[in-house]
Amino acid sequence: MPRAIVPRLPLVAVFSLITAFAQPAPTPAFIATDVHVSSPNAMRMLAGALPQSDRYELRAATMVDLISRAWGVTPNRIAGGPNWLATDHFDVVASFPAGSNEEAMKSMLQKLLADRFKLVVHNDTKPLPAFAMTVAKGGVKMKKSDASADTGCKSPETSVAAANAGPDYAVQICRKMTMPALAEWLVFQAAGYFQGQSLVDRTNLQGGWDFTLKWSARNQLDRPEAIPLLDGVENNWD
DSSP states (O other), X not given: OOEEEOOEEEEEEEEEEOSOOOSOOOSOOOSEEEEEEOOTTOOOEEEEEOXXXXXXXXXXEOHHHXXXXXXXXXXXXXXXXXXXXXXXXXXXXXXOOTTOOHHHHHHHHHHHHHHHHOEEEEEEEEEOOEEEEOOOTTOOOSEEOOXXXXXXXXXXXXXXXXXXXXXXXXXXXXXXXXXXXXXXXXXXXXXXXXXXXXXXXXXXXXXOEEEEEEEOOXXXXXXXXXXXXXXXXXXXXX
């Protein structure tokens, strides 16, 4: 169950925004991209890769949002740079090669930020508040993955029915997920619970695991049928 800790975490520091990008360009790259300033009344949407599509969309995203996605870190682990990084909003729409995985998407977004915004970053470390994911007293309820299983989490088609007339639960079926990958994934999928802080894996569980998660959005916790994220993670099923 997550608990508060203060580990020494990697920090993505914005070194400068300059007119020349001297670092080697990461690969792979998006096939085509459209980047422009968001309209003043644009609705914020940080979906990333769209299911059943070759499109990648981030709308009304600040530069902090974009860096967070590109390097897989929470906003509190981004430091430096001008003030507009957290205030100006941009739309990013791109197409990507078929079969691209999550790590490839990060590399593509890093390249886009380097090419379009001339962004330069460097890595550093400093003590930061964070949550820790540990094994609950009841033990591990997940199943070890089959070696041939596909990696990742996805929403089942029956997720609406699974709500059973209660709150609209988030339901995710996860296969071959490592615990570090789960910690990173949860921070983005249930951002309201973490308030910009990181979730650090302290389970010491190795390899991939199969499980299903079900939880309620933080703004629905006043409903009697609601399932807080911590309960959903601790009482996972498959």
